Amino acid sequence: MSGVWGAVDVGNTSIHIGLFDRADSRPLPAPTTTFSTASREPDFSPWAARLPREPITWNIVSVNRAGQAAFENWLTATRPHDHHHALDHAELPLAISVAAPEKVGMDRLAAAVGANAIRDPQRPAIIIDAGSAITVDVVSVAGAFLGGAIVPGMKMAARALAGQTDMLPEITVDVGEVPTAIGADTLAAMRSGLFYSAVGGVRELIERFTAQLNGPAPQVIFAGGDAAKLAPQMPVASVTIDHLVLGGVAIAARHAKAPR
Numbered sequence: 352m353s354g355v356w357g358a359v360d361v362g363n364t365s366i367h368i369g370l371f372d373r374a375d376s377r378p379l380p381a382p383t384t385t386f387s388t389a390s391r392e393p394d395f396s397p398w399a400a401r402l403p404r405e406p407i408t409w410n411i412v413s414v415n416r417a418g419q420a421a422f423e424n425w426l427t428a429t430r431p432h433d434h435h436h437a438l439d440h441a442e443l444p445l446a447i448s449v450a451a452p453e454k455v456g457m458d459r460l461a462a463a464v465g466a467n468a469i470r471d472p473q474r475p476a477i478i479i480d481a482g483s484a485i486t487v488d489v490v491s492v493a494g495a496f497l498g499g500a501i502v503p504g505m506k507m508a509a510r511a512l513a514g515q516t517d518m519l520p521e522i523t524v525d526v527g528e529v530p531t532a533i534g535a536d537t538l539a540a541m542r543s544g545l546f547y548s549a550v551g552g553v554r555e556l557i558e559r560f561t562a563q564l565n566g567p568a569p570q571v572i573f574a575g576g577d578a579a580k581l582a583p584q585m586p587v588a589s590v591t592i593d594h595l596v597l598g599g600v601a602i603a604a605r606h607a608k609a610p611r
């Protein structure tokens with residue numbers, strides 16, 4: 352058995368992969384190596400040379416079946432001695448207080464596992480995973496996943512504007528760019544609308560979740576490709592943890608009864 356395990360987060364934009372040291376006993380383990388590739392037509396080859404020779408066991412959370420199949424096929428073809436396992440909600444060390452836990456995205460649940468490992472146990476947490484979609488979710492003071500909200504991500508909203516109009520082009524909202532609110536041309540107006548509607552949406556959801564929880568102030572935790580754009584715009588303090596989902600997967604692997 353190798354001293355590392357692999358964690359894989361298959362989202363709708365990216366496949367994020369991390370290697371974890373099995374001896375990492377921190378509440379939220381951090382990957383020693385990470386690699387990301389596009390979910391659509393992923394290319395794992397740049398990474399293959401960096402993997403140890405010994406067989407690795409991979410735990411996967413996926414919300415994109417084609418991306419998951421591409422990873423599993425690559426593994427079978429190039430690393431036939433490795434094992435892979437797609438985690439199920441029931442395998443997570445997490446109470447899931449919704450009627451249909453099997454329907455919740457495993458990335459949302461793995462992020463909740465990660466959040467539970469780092470939050471103040473006296474406070475609930477609000478988790479914003481700003482990826483293809485922006486999910487804003489809650490774990491209670493007791494650590495249970497309560498659900499949340501799902502919003503189109505900025506890139507998705509930009510594609511929708513371009514795809515469903517005649518005159519609007521497809522634009523990107525670049526990292527580090529804080530648009531002028533009053534856009535003086537089409538592109539500037541789109542940039543403003545995409546950015547501030549995402550900012551405002553997340554802010555409103557944080558406020559409403561906080562009011563509904565009606566207890567100690569929630570801790571706010573950001574993750575995902577657009578976290579760096581959104582977190583600085585919030586009126587509340589937050590932390591951004593890039594490896595929240597992968598770390599949650601590593602915790603699940605650590606808690607699993609059978610050695611993986």
Ligand SMILES: Nc1ncnc2c1ncn2[C@@H]1O[C@H](COP(=O)(O)OP(=O)(O)O)[C@@H](O)[C@H]1O
Pocket residue numbers: 361362363364365366390481482483484504505506507575576577
């Ligand atoms: N280099 C990049 N490639 C693709 N998307 C990026 C990049 N940098 C930031 N993003 C933003 O991050 C989002 C995807 O985040 P990610 O966490 O990879 O998503 P998912 O978990 O859905 O796969 C995109 O919607 C886009 O706005």
Ligand SMILES: CC(C)(COP(=O)(O)O)[C@@H](O)C(=O)NCCC(=O)O
Pocket residue numbers: 362363364414454455456457458459480482483484485486501
């Ligand atoms: C909400 C999501 C699309 C987010 O996916 P992502 O942005 O990480 O690619 C994904 O978690 C999903 O498909 N969830 C299933 C439905 C649910 O969570 O209720």
Ligand SMILES: [K+]
Pocket residue numbers: 480481482483484485486575
């Ligand atoms: K997401």
